[in-house]
Amino acid sequence: MSESLSTDRRAETRETPDRRQQGRDVFVEFRDVYKAYGSKKVLQGVDLKVYRGEVLVILGGSGSGKSVTLRHMLGLEAPDEGRILVEDEDITDLPEEELYRVRMKFGMLFQSGALFDSMTVFENIAFPLREHTEMTEEEIARAVREKLDLVSLPSSEQLMPVDLSGGMRKRVGLARSIVLDPKMILYDEPTTGLDPITSAKINEMIIDLQSKLNVTSVVVTHDIQSAFSVGDRIAFLNKGVFEWVGSVEQARNADHPIMREFFKASSVTAAQPTTA
Ligand SMILES: Nc1ncnc2c1ncn2[C@@H]1O[C@H](COP(=O)(O)OP(=O)(O)OP(=O)(O)O)[C@@H](O)[C@H]1O
Ligand SMILES: [Mg+2]
Numbered sequence: 001m002s003e004s005l006s007t008d009r010r011a012e013t014r015e016t017p018d019r020r021q022q023g024r025d026v027f028v029e030f031r032d033v034y035k036a037y038g039s040k041k042v043l044q045g046v047d048l049k050v051y052r053g054e055v056l057v058i059l060g061g062s063g064s065g066k067s068v069t070l071r072h073m074l075g076l077e078a079p080d081e082g083r084i085l086v087e088d089e090d091i092t093d094l095p096e097e098e099l100y101r102v103r104m105k106f107g108m109l110f111q112s113g114a115l116f117d118s119m120t121v122f123e124n125i126a127f128p129l130r131e132h133t134e135m136t137e138e139e140i141a142r143a144v145r146e147k148l149d150l151v152s153l154p155s156s157e158q159l160m161p162v163d164l165s166g167g168m169r170k171r172v173g174l175a176r177s178i179v180l181d182p183k184m185i186l187y188d189e190p191t192t193g194l195d196p197i198t199s200a201k202i203n204e205m206i207i208d209l210q211s212k213l214n215v216t217s218v219v220v221t222h223d224i225q226s227a228f229s230v231g232d233r234i235a236f237l238n239k240g241v242f243e244w245v246g247s248v249e250q251a252r253n254a255d256h257p258i259m260r261e262f263f264k265a266s267s268v269t270a271a272q273p274t275t276a
Contacts, residue, residue: 128179
């Protein structure tokens with residue numbers, strides 16, 4: 001009985017995604033996807049399913065194709081071969097004007113943060129609303145405030161990006177990526193370059209948003225700690241394919257030599273934190 005009263009937030013917020021996953025409702029699917037840039041073969045027969053409501057972590061070394069995989073989900077890149085489906089719709093050959101509709105399903109936190117440096121925090125977050133909706137100024141202000149509260153950054157509307165710490169920039173980027181209420185959030189390296197305490201806060205926020213916004217998420221990272229703290233499942237990208245896919249619990253004991261090596265190397269890095 002006492003177990004069901006556990007205050008473990010992670011277990012609490014996961015109950016729903018886990019249940020949904022059992023229904024095997026697929027949000028995004030890659031079927032045998034190939035992509036090369038010139039002679040550089042990046043994706044070499046990728047099969048992947050992202051289930052509705054889950055947090056899937058994509059792990060992989062630098063240059064393994066993690067960001068390329070995310071760009072394919074958004075239809076920002078088309079595969080050389082294979083199919084990509086979003087909510088059962090084959091988006092592989094869709095023309096640009098149709099892809100626009102598909103992209104509205106996604107919020108993307110870019111690797112670089114990608115804020116407009118000449119705009120205030122408020123204007124950065126309001127930008128997608130001005131571009132894609134007919135909302136009034138009052139509605140925009142309300143939506144921006146609501147999103148800033150969600151990422152725990154109230155009262156920062158008038159700050160400029162230059163005034164923000166790395167963690168705050170990520171939060172503002174995240175507020176902007178969820179302002180159009182996406183069904184799925186893609187995070188490209190949300191904790192890279194942040195100190196361990198700030199990273200932990202960002203991880204907590206990812207879990208928090210997952211339950212509050214009822215979304216599906218894909219988190220690209222090489223931060224193992226982050227992978228274990230936010231993920232329901234882990235997919236390990238190596239040599240152009242997902243060589244290992246399984247639950248976070250299974251990943252801890254994964255019998256995959258490169259993955260184990262990867263974990264070992266990462267724990268060495270984690271033992272030498274940078275400035276707090
Ligand atoms: N538009 C492009 N033109 C040419 N090569 C590209 C392009 N986009 C990606 N690549 C190459 O594809 C490979 C995978 O790139 P990608 O950005 O997906 O790596 P990644 O796994 O995200 O790495 P990192 O962890 O460093 O961000 C790299 O070798 C990269 O140079
Ligand atoms: Mg990348």
